[in-house]
Amino acid sequence: xxxxxxxxxxxxxxxxxxxxxxxxxxxxxxxxxxxxxxxxxxxxxxxxxxxxxxxxxxxxxxxxxxxxxxxxxxxxxxxxxxxxxxxxxxxxxxxxxxxxxxxxxxxxxx
Numbered sequence: 001x002x003x004x005x006x007x008x009x010x011x012x013x014x015x016x017x018x019x020x021x022x023x024x025x026x027x028x029x030x031x032x033x034x035x036x037x038x039x040x041x042x043x044x045x046x047x048x049x050x051x052x053x054x055x056x057x058x059x060x061x062x063x064x065x066x067x068x069x070x071x072x073x074x075x076x077x078x079x080x081x082x083x084x085x086x087x088x089x090x091x092x093x094x095x096x097x098x099x100x101x102x103x104x105x106x107x108x109x110x
Contacts, residue, residue, distance in 0.1 A: 023047065 025040045027033060044050060060068075084091050 023049070 023040065023043050025036045025043070027036045081091055
């Protein structure tokens with residue numbers, strides 16, 4: 001008995017148009033490659049690729065990443081409050097605050 005080896009990867013098909021994974025920019029005939037490079041970098045900036053790359057450059061512990069997220073959230077909130085104060089819009093507290101913080105509390109029978 002002879003067994004045929006299983007191939008899990010599909011065979012590549014020769015198509016005339018190249019398939020790219022991720023972000024790509026096609027250069028037309030006679031187009032400046034520097035211009036295409038600028039287009040590519042603009043697309044990557046819009047997607048937030050460079051920010052993710054900067055974050056993943058070095059490992060950060062989960063506790064450190066949580067702290068940085070809290071600092072960012074506080075600064076966003078401060079900017080929002082400062083903007084609304086300058087525009088004369090009344091500000092209301094929309095957050096839950098520290099009370100209970102999503103934890104279940106025990107009911108006491110009285």
